[in-house]
Amino acid sequence: MIPVLRPRRSVLYMPGANARALEKARSLPADGLIIDLEDAVAPDAKAEARQQVAQALAAGGYGPREVVVRVNGFETPWFEADLACFAQAAATGAGPDALLIPKIARAETLRAIGARLDALGAPASLKLWAMIETPQAVQDVAKIAAAAQDPVSRLGVLVLGTNDLAKETGARIVPGRAPMQAWLSLCVLAARAGGVEVLDGVWNDFRDLDGLARECREAAEMGFDGKTLIHPTQLDPCNAAFTPPAGEVEAARALIAAFDLPEHAGKGVIQIEGRMYERMHADIARKTVALAEAIAARS
Numbered sequence: 502m503i504p505v506l507r508p509r510r511s512v513l514y515m516p517g518a519n520a521r522a523l524e525k526a527r528s529l530p531a532d533g534l535i536i537d538l539e540d541a542v543a544p545d546a547k548a549e550a551r552q553q554v555a556q557a558l559a560a561g562g563y564g565p566r567e568v569v570v571r572v573n574g575f576e577t578p579w580f581e582a583d584l585a586c587f588a589q590a591a592a593t594g595a596g597p598d599a600l601l602i603p604k605i606a607r608a609e610t611l612r613a614i615g616a617r618l619d620a621l622g623a624p625a626s627l628k629l630w631a632m633i634e635t636p637q638a639v640q641d642v643a644k645i646a647a648a649a650q651d652p653v654s655r656l657g658v659l660v661l662g663t664n665d666l667a668k669e670t671g672a673r674i675v676p677g678r679a680p681m682q683a684w685l686s687l688c689v690l691a692a693r694a695g696g697v698e699v700l701d702g703v704w705n706d707f708r709d710l711d712g713l714a715r716e717c718r719e720a721a722e723m724g725f726d727g728k729t730l731i732h733p734t735q736l737d738p739c740n741a742a743f744t745p746p747a748g749e750v751e752a753a754r755a756l757i758a759a760f761d762l763p764e765h766a767g768k769g770v771i772q773i774e775g776r777m778y779e780r781m782h783a784d785i786a787r788k789t790v791a792l793a794e795a796i797a798a799r800s
């Protein structure tokens with residue numbers, strides 16, 4: 502059975518204090534939006550930004566875009582008020598789809614936040630996304646992703662924070678990301694084992710769209726479900742990189758149809774034009790078709 506997919510090819514951050522960005526996001530071709538209350542909002546502007554974001558969510562107009570609020574960290578003075586604000590908004594039907602928790606280091610923290618949301622009366626539909634952006638989080642990413650098996654954690658998606666990883670480790674952010682490849686792959690592996698989705702980190706040099714396109718292709722090849730972004734011009738190249746090409750979708754449909762032929766009933770392996778296909782390839786093909794259909798349904 503192929504799950505109904507929600508495309509998360511492009512997920513755009515914007516500062517919660519930036520009213521123009523909150524407005525503009527209603528018409529941008531992003532699969533998802535992350536409205537930030539953490540690093541992109543100065544300490545003195547936190548309370549006002551929180552209210553502005555709550556008002557923007559209540560006003561709505563974000564259509565099919567998945568809306569996520571990145572709250573301040575678990576140990577900051579703003580965390581509890583952020584959580585209470587969006588738990589209450591979710592309880593009245595005007596909340597985000599998920600809260601993104603920065604600098605998660607342990608699975609227990611997710612469970613504690615999930616339990617706090619339960620206590621605040623937030624509906625189960627309010628999910629948690631976890632940022633993987635500390636050395637400890639990368640080392641423990643399998644346990645963090647596995648927390649998704651426990652409904653109290655509400656975990657749905659892992660999000661890489663490559664800027665913080667560079668800061669914490671001294672690794673350089675370079676084209677091809679050789680210094681971080683092992684960590685990125687570990688996160689993809691952990692996400693798949695835990696049954697959650699995983700989004701790549703941001704490309705800071707927002708005027709270099711060729712560099713961005715290269716990094717999006719690399720991320721798609723590594724198995725990421727999508728990439729987080731910081732500027733509207735990054736949306737089209739990112740959506741293109743994570744959309745299955747028409748030829749791939751056509752080939753996937755042909756493979757599914759081939760396995761459905763009466764002469765192939767009961768066969769575990771077939772050949773088409775000199776290439777071997779097993780039923781696992783038909784499973785991959787079904788996922789490709791489901792993603793392409795979900796993307797088509799959105800547009």
Ligand SMILES: CC(C)(COP(=O)(O)OP(=O)(O)OC[C@H]1O[C@@H](n2cnc3c(N)ncnc32)[C@H](O)[C@@H]1OP(=O)(O)O)[C@@H](O)C(=O)NCCC(=O)NCCSC(=O)C[C@H](O)C(=O)O
Binds near residue numbers: 525540541
């Ligand atoms: C990077 C920016 C500060 C650049 O802003 P600006 O100089 O205003 O750009 P432009 O003049 O080119 O903008 C053109 C129009 O697009 C709108 N715009 C710009 N960015 C966004 C956006 N992110 N979302 C929605 N709309 C946006 C402008 O308002 C202009 O509109 P118009 O008036 O119609 O012309 C800016 O892009 C920005 O703030 N980006 C997001 C920064 C952010 O949220 N950072 C935090 C997350 S990244 C991170 O922390 C990752 C992780 O934690 C890690 O550790 O790696």
Ligand SMILES: [Mg+2]
Binds near residue numbers: 540664
């Ligand atoms: Mg960060």
